[in-house]
Amino acid sequence: MRPIESFEVPAPPRVNYINAQYGLKSWLLTKDHKRIALLYLGSITFFFFIGGLYALMIRLELLTPQGDLLQSTTYNKVFTQHGIIMIFFFLIPSIPATLGNFLIPMMIGAKDLAFPRINLLSWYIYLLGGVITIYALLAGGVDTGWTFYTPFSTTFSNSYVVATGLGIFINGFSSILTGLNFIVTIHTMRAPGMTWFRMPLFLWSHYATSLIMILGTPVVAITILLLAFERVARVGIFDPALGGDPVLFQHLFWFYSHPAVYIMVLPSMGVISELIANFSRKNIFGYSFVAFSSLAIAVFGFLVWGHHLFVTSQSVYAGMIFSFLSFAVAIPSAIKVFNWTATLYRSSISYDTPMLYALGFIGLFTVGGMTGLFLASLATDVHLSDTYFVVAHFHYIMVGGALMGYLGGLHYWWPKIAGRMYPEGWGRFSALIIFVGFNLTFLPQFIAGYLGMPRRYHAYPPEFQVFNVLSTAGASILGFGMLIPAIYFVWSMRYGKHAESNPWHLPGLEWRTQSPPPTENFEVTPIVTWEAYEFAPREETEVVGKFRPELERI
Amino acid sequence: MSEHIVSVRVYITIFLVLLVGTALTVLAAFIDFPWRLNTIVALTIAVVKATFVVLYFMHVRYSSRLVWVIVASALFWMGILFALTFSDYLTRDWISTQTG
Numbered sequence: 001m002r003p004i005e006s007f008e009v010p011a012p013p014r015v016n017y018i019n020a021q022y023g024l025k026s027w028l029l030t031k032d033h034k035r036i037a038l039l040y041l042g043s044i045t046f047f048f049f050i051g052g053l054y055a056l057m058i059r060l061e062l063l064t065p066q067g068d069l070l071q072s073t074t075y076n077k078v079f080t081q082h083g084i085i086m087i088f089f090f091l092i093p094s095i096p097a098t099l100g101n102f103l104i105p106m107m108i109g110a111k112d113l114a115f116p117r118i119n120l121l122s123w124y125i126y127l128l129g130g131v132i133t134i135y136a137l138l139a140g141g142v143d144t145g146w147t148f149y150t151p152f153s154t155t156f157s158n159s160y161v162v163a164t165g166l167g168i169f170i171n172g173f174s175s176i177l178t179g180l181n182f183i184v185t186i187h188t189m190r191a192p193g194m195t196w197f198r199m200p201l202f203l204w205s206h207y208a209t210s211l212i213m214i215l216g217t218p219v220v221a222i223t224i225l226l227l228a229f230e231r232v233a234r235v236g237i238f239d240p241a242l243g244g245d246p247v248l249f250q251h252l253f254w255f256y257s258h259p260a261v262y263i264m265v266l267p268s269m270g271v272i273s274e275l276i277a278n279f280s281r282k283n284i285f286g287y288s289f290v291a292f293s294s295l296a297i298a299v300f301g302f303l304v305w306g307h308h309l310f311v312t313s314q315s316v317y318a319g320m321i322f323s324f325l326s327f328a329v330a331i332p333s334a335i336k337v338f339n340w341t342a343t344l345y346r347s348s349i350s351y352d353t354p355m356l357y358a359l360g361f362i363g364l365f366t367v368g369g370m371t372g373l374f375l376a377s378l379a380t381d382v383h384l385s386d387t388y389f390v391v392a393h394f395h396y397i398m399v400g401g402a403l404m405g406y407l408g409g410l411h412y413w414w415p416k417i418a419g420r421m422y423p424e425g426w427g428r429f430s431a432l433i434i435f436v437g438f439n440l441t442f443l444p445q446f447i448a449g450y451l452g453m454p455r456r457y458h459a460y461p462p463e464f465q466v467f468n469v470l471s472t473a474g475a476s477i478l479g480f481g482m483l484i485p486a487i488y489f490v491w492s493m494r495y496g497k498h499a500e501s502n503p504w505h506l507p508g509l510e511w512r513t514q515s516p517p518p519t520e521n522f523e524v525t526p527i528v529t530w531e532a533y534e535f536a537p538r539e540e541t542e543v544v545g546k547f548r549p550e551l552e553r554i
Numbered sequence: 555m556s557e558h559i560v561s562v563r564v565y566i567t568i569f570l571v572l573l574v575g576t577a578l579t580v581l582a583a584f585i586d587f588p589w590r591l592n593t594i595v596a597l598t599i600a601v602v603k604a605t606f607v608v609l610y611f612m613h614v615r616y617s618s619r620l621v622w623v624i625v626a627s628a629l630f631w632m633g634i635l636f637a638l639t640f641s642d643y644l645t646r647d648w649i650s651t652q653t654g
Contacts, residue, residue, distance in 0.1 A: 255639075318638070
């Protein structure tokens, strides 16, 4: 055994990835995955802010039953643009492009991703797609709903459908390149000893996500192209007046867009697996089940899209198959939830901010998932389709699931990213505010929807007002809760307490290098001789330092 | 990793094959085949052309087995798209749309 002194925290090193080089050029031409992650972090926060402004407008309009703030056409544009910005420019890149970019090489003990230049290219493509979409919004906006359903989008809509579609089309390539980079990196660049089953579950979920990005995104790209052909050149593909079939569009669109839900939530599940195991200081219950359930979700996720078409002219037999398969995809999700819960059992839980988000995720994702089963049932879907029940359901998955994981992960790895601690008290406070605000926003929408309030209308019958007032009040609390982390993260970059290299006392590779890490991540390529989530007893780590001494190899 | 060098001759040959394929597609479009054969003929020519592009222009013919597996899985996924979409289109007539 080595002497205890060797485990003491070293003085903060001078050179790290942030101060290695200075100047705008060093950022705009960087090939460092950590810097690119920060570029993405800034850009997606910008888009999140725009999407949030649209959400604010929607909630303000719905405060009263009359359409008194926005005209109906403006309202159509507002909810469409809220969806497009939040889904394509925030949620899909959120965790993979920021936390995934930053952490995947570090977690497997590599110096960078397999294709650093392609990584930078993906950010520029994302920006190009974003600029074109913002141009479309400023020029007049788009009013088709984020789903671009035909024949409205190809024949009747007078808004900027093709320009918006082009922005999304281009942005898709950024997603494909990110997925490609992750898959090649995880296959070929793992450090010696880092076997597949020693990988943190964050990596399994990102691997599964990357598969969806590569296999699904080209389909939506082609679909958007076909839409543009029909709109511009009047080639009959989707419009019945031209000999096309509008339901074909929905098939093609949802072949990508349903799996895209898993692009949003799988990385979040990876974050939650890390948080649950690390903040209960216990090996995850059923590691291989959790790992393979990610792949199962990726595969099954491609087989369920038809549940979006239950109230169209889709054959009832196809409906039965899709309904059955949609119930099947609940199984791997449930495996994860039960295994996380089992991990908590008789563990040593600490309620730091990231763990609060993780516990929030489990509850909210379960509500979101279970209400999804209502919608996957052929008969109940007829009643609930196109109501606020659907809106509440997918917000529980996308905000309650994906966003909670993103915020939890951002807090958890912030000491590594910024080299500074965030203020813990404010962190816990805002996590609580966000949880309360979120539920107040979306729980009433389940009831309003069940009672028959349709989605996508700017005016509604007065009996639904009470639910909408509750919802708008909740959204205000939620928005306030989001502002707090935005402020203290920026504050902590300058004034936060200096972070140790391993502030949470964890065994993962990313915690075995300095905070913030040097450009090449590790001074020496690490050799992995331990399993993921191999924790020393708490007393031992507190006395000795960070890890069990025999695990210390770097 | 060793790179297979494809000769210019092969590229030109494939290019000519693709041109012939395009000409055939245009030609076939002017002929009124019975039943749904027009679509089938056009798609068959397109698939043949795509196969040439994948095998030669994209170098898959000279690539490792891993690349073949990737191509196969992409085709498999396209199979999923087709199969489940056709589970809708081919069964729409199975049930009478008359309701009481």
